[in-house]
Amino acid sequence: MSALHDPVLAWYDDHARELPWRGVQASAWSVMVSEFMLQQTPVARVLPVHEQWLTRWPTPADLAAESSGEAVRAWGRLGYPRRALRLHAAATAIVAEHGGEVPASYDDLRALPGIGDYTAAAIATFAHGRRHVVLDTNVRRVFARAVSGVEFPAASVTRAERDVAQDLLPEDEPTAASWSVAVMELGALVCTAANPRCGDCPVAGLCAWRAAGKPAYDGPPRKVQTWAGTDRQCRGRLLAVLRDAEGSVPRARLDAAWADEAQRTRCLASLLADGLLVRTDAGSYALP
DNA sequence: AAGACGTGGGT
DNA sequence: TACCCAAGTCT
Structure with missing residues (x-):
């Protein structure tokens, strides 16, 4: 000692602060969702979104049954929206490979998308007492x-x-x-x-x-971190348009969200490549 | 292995 | 006002 x-x-x-993902009643899934959301994001901003997620998707299977686009939309303004995609993919893998239960072993956790060394250790420790x-x-x-x-x-x-x-x-x-x-x-x-x-x-x-x-x-x-005028800012603006829209939006709506055409086109392509956006048959854009 | 990747609150 | 930076991961 x-x-x-x-x-x-x-x-x-x-x-210690009393946080919803702490305490005996918190599920392993609640801990896992909190760990994803807390990656580079302050507790105060995670709190309300975490509560919404756990209410809407109380188990990995509930999230896996939704489209990944709903996860991205519900991620709101937490930032780094690829985390929403990865959490959705992780939930899908948990259903497919782990009977719907959040794994307890570090290695199983580490193999899931979006889970690196820290998050695997954190979930194994805080959710399972390892x-x-x-x-x-x-x-x-x-x-x-x-x-x-x-x-x-x-x-x-x-x-x-x-x-x-x-x-x-x-x-x-x-x-x-x-x-x-x-x-x-x-x-x-x-x-x-x-x-x-x-x-x-x-x-x-x-x-x-x-x-x-x-x-x-x-x-x-x-x-x-640089910010103003970066692709990150551009991507954020473009995705916000989709997040705040009901369904799909025409290309013109995205064009209006960012002035620099070359950068806008590049960012649109990268969002597509990342799976954060999809093109519809009609040539407009939507969340996946 | 350095850099990309969002967002907003604190100072 | 700017700059700092917040429970990282991925390539």
């Missing part, structure tokens, strides 16, 4: 500071980082699961990227970064 364990676990007992290293951006930041003494982790997960997390993972399954969610929560609420609330941190006295005087980040420049 590390000296970090008890204070972090105790802190979580007192400060013991896995759960390394998300929050956990990585907490360990970078508390253990490694630096403000931010590297751009991608390193072997050393994984070793630290593995060494810190409690031996028994229930405690390992509690530990993982507790460290994540600590990173989300206290050990935040900007303006960490060290005064509220249960392990401030053990934190290597704080002990070193909180040295400023000195690694390579962290990537900043």
